[in-house]
Amino acid sequence: MMKSTKPVVAITLGDPAGIGPELIAKLLDTPGVTEQANIVVVGDHWVWLEGQRVAGVNVATQAIAGLSDVRSRADSSRPAFLSVATIKPEQVQLGQASADCGASVLQVLDRCMDGAQAGEVDAICFAPLNKHAMKLGGLAHEDELHHFAEYLGVQGYFCEFNTLGDLWTSRVSSHIPLKDAARMLSQERIVSAARLIYQSLQASGHPEPRVAVAAFNPHGGDGGMCGREEIDIIAPAVRQLRDSGFPVEGPFPADTIFLKARDGLYQAIVTMYHDQGQIAIKLMGFSKGVTVQGGLPVPITTPAHGTAFDIAGQGTADVNATRNAFQIAARMGHSASQARDQATSNH
Incomplete structure (x- = not known):
């Protein structure tokens, strides 16, 4: 048998x-x-x-x-x-x-x-x-x-991915009050989130996914005039990822990056908090989206x-x-x- x-x-x-x-x-x-x-x-x-x-x-x-x-x-x-x-x-x-x-x-x-x-x-x-x-x-x-x-x-890093067709999103913080999202940002967590979604996309059948990282503040912080998280935390994380060989770009303003992803330029977006990615994904296809428990x-x-x-x-x-x-x-x-x-x- x-x-x-x-x-x-x-x-x-x-x-x-x-x-x-x-x-x-x-x-x-x-x-x-x-x-x-x-x-x-x-x-x-x-x-x-x-x-x-x-x-x-x-x-x-x-x-x-x-x-x-x-x-x-x-x-x-x-x-x-x-x-x-x-x-x-x-x-x-x-x-x-x-x-x-x-x-x-x-x-x-x-x-x-x-x-x-x-x-x-x-x-x-x-x-x-x-x-x-x-x-x-x-x-x-x-x-x-x-x-x-x-x-x-x-014991290692884990997070939820939300997917819509060939577009996946991960997030640095998830089911916490929005007032606590800023303190959850760290270079280590952003690097871990990007690596994990890249490897998970490969496991799901995407051999070379391209990953974008979203900014935290409006307009990507406007050069520090509207917050320094992009300068002090997110951009250094992106540089670390690229130095390690990962095809990661950003940070991009969160109100425009999903337009590029929708057009196929990226297969994954690392978002900084829950609604930053969820609103866009659910608007683009509420009846088709999937949650993957990553890590x-x-x-x-x-x-x-x-x-x-x-x-x-x-x-x-x-x-x-x-x-x-x-x-x-x-x-x-x-x-x-x-x-x-x-x-x-x-x-």
Whole structure:
């Protein structure tokens, strides 16, 4: 019996009260999806059935007892399904954030990360979750990325990437008050963010990405008249990167750099704080954007939009961003699988 050579991608159903289950049902009903990866859906069986009902589809899956069974399957033409019992139907109210739903999401994600640490999973793609519900359910961090990093024992730099087609963005600071963004700026963090997004783009199939670095202040600081962060911190970081051989340019005023990136001059932009990049990316393609959790030992992706509680259960959710998130997970999972196999062969 020959096992599948495709990367193993674990897919979660997201918050049971949101549009996640419906989106995953639509994704796996899309022709060609199972050709890209050896897929395993992880979640409560009743939530999966409900997602299919809302989406109006019927997806054939293969039940498995554990994530260790996925890679050895002879036939990966249909998704595997790992049933976990985390929540009961009476604990879920559609469109409402709750501790029960948040705890369910955390339990499923942790199960997938356990599989990644055991070498059973090459990438994870999770359907939309709700940070408020997760905090009610026990999340001890500001967001899921910091939970992932602690759970996986990450010691180095990590950050979220937001992607739209061939354009990726990273940010030096993320889910913090805007008044604290300036003190988070440092040459080291900017260098780390640029290096990480460059290497992650390569892992996703872009061999030579060009990276731009955004300024922090209006008009790029106007030569120091409107702030000195560009002179004292950002420009030195760009010089350090270029001296190290990275194709990085900047700093560019943040209100114009996205026009150049939109026209294909750059594949990545390092932004200085959350909304500096998020507003532009979401305006250019809200229904297509993807969030990639950068700097982790396993690729983790998700659609950039949220749980859309206002349309949960209606069957109208747009699957485009979820499909894009899965495709990035599959590509990066393939790269991770190849790297692991190469390391094994060297030993």
